Amino acid sequence: MQTMRIEDEIKQPVFKNEYQKGLINLIYTAGWLQQQQAAAFRQFDLTLPQFNVLRILRGQHPKPATVNLLIERMLDKTSNASRIVDKLETKGLVTRTVCPSNRRAVDIRITEPGLELLHRIDESVKEHHGLQMLTLEETQQLNQILDKIRD
Amino acid sequence: MQTMRIEDEIKQPVFKNEYQKGLINLIYTAGWLQQQQAAAFRQFDLTLPQFNVLRILRGQHPKPATVNLLIERMLDKTSNASRIVDKLETKGLVTRTVCPSNRRAVDIRITEPGLELLHRIDESVKEHHGLQMLTLEETQQLNQILDKIRD
DNA sequence: TGCAAATATATGTACATACATTTAATGTCG
DNA sequence: CGACATTAAATGTATGTACATATATTTGCA
Incomplete structure (x- = not known):
């Protein structure tokens, strides 16, 4: 499957700049992850x-x-x-x-x-931490950037 | 002000790995940004x-x-x-x-x-997009990583 | 000692979220 | 044409969020 650009997902043609896109992208992605997790816990x-x-x-x-x-x-x-x-x-x-x-x-x-x-939940969701698709380096970059946001 | 590490903010001594930290960090930071914004709109x-x-x-x-x-x-x-x-x-x-x-x-x-x-809101929040603290390069990295998460 | 401030939790209210169900209008196909 | 599925929105119910207020207990200090 191809990467889903945030522009396509919320059907806004273009963002004013990379920063505005970043903010929307961050909030949208966190919500997306939360929904994935919530669905897993519903059972x-x-x-x-x-x-x-x-x-x-x-x-x-x-x-x-x-x-x-x-x-x-x-x-x-x-x-x-x-x-x-x-x-x-x-x-x-x-x-x-x-x-x-x-x-x-x-x-x-x-x-x-x-x-x-x-x-039982541990057994069921073992190794499915939600960020499997990232390399270790990407995950480290992500953490560093997120920490900087909350300076 | 010093960067606030996510470990300190939620008082969990150590994460199992960088991935687990990334997931918590992402959800925590998005919530933090949303609260900042919600407070701005309350007026x-x-x-x-x-x-x-x-x-x-x-x-x-x-x-x-x-x-x-x-x-x-x-x-x-x-x-x-x-x-x-x-x-x-x-x-x-x-x-x-x-x-x-x-x-x-x-x-x-x-x-x-x-x-x-x-x-009136536009006038009031102009140029305060929430990610001022990041460089353009960091913001681009962030967007690329977030898009990859939702592959 | 006794009374005010601080602390720990619970409750009230308005709003939002998540999901199922309902109501009404429209489309479709025998 | 008419039964039936589909579509668009609204509603119901349980949960969570945000913030103010209430209640009970403890602490501190005049």
Whole structure:
């Protein structure tokens, strides 16, 4: 398959300049990747933010996490961690208990079924990281440029 | 200000490899740019998708657009164009009339106040395209890599 | 000690997203 | 011509996002 130029995909004839194209291209491509990933998680009845929270909890396991810790580590800092944990709790993938040493805080832990689900997902998506089509050098360039954007 | 490494921003010590880092970096950076832009549009009481729809309508002006045409050209193809047009209609920025030649379709047009608003935004954000910090060469590299990702 | 500020989380509201379903108009083909 | 598929848009429902506010607990300091 031929490379799909961003101009063709969104049917805008021409960009004013390479910078304008870059901005649109970056946002469009990230959305495209997110949709690919979301589709992959649908078979496990997980959304992308739910998966990310679950992965953070596995990283802490067997220590608990608090909502604050989740917010710190989530990609989208302003999203509502509380309500994402709600959904995971309903599915039995995490538990929520009042933190004994600070009763304002809540200890959140991944459950055995949660760990098993992540393990099944790992098996299923192994080696499919989303950027298989890039060379190592291209990936390094990409990372360097993205870091510079957020200077 | 020093470049903020993605490792520091999301507090994950180390990525498995450059590819995994690239994927997270790409999604994180696009979200970061979107938030910057959304904040800029808030003063005009517009969300990002509303602004994008309005820009497509200006591109068509004085011809009308249909909902289908909006969906084709929007960055996020699966979003709900109908309801975004609802909001713009409520604000008086677009009009909706049944298409005379095909009564299933709806002709959507940008209004004078809509054009004026876009013009004010143009003046305000002129030359601030979001990727000012990159050289032309870096921007070209970025575009080439992003196009390759969506092969 | 006691009261105000800070902290941790939850809740409310408006908007957007993702996907399925519905409604209405049009096209097609026996 | 008429049943049936197709097309265009709108609607329904669950989830997530963004931001403001509320509630409860803890901390700090006069």
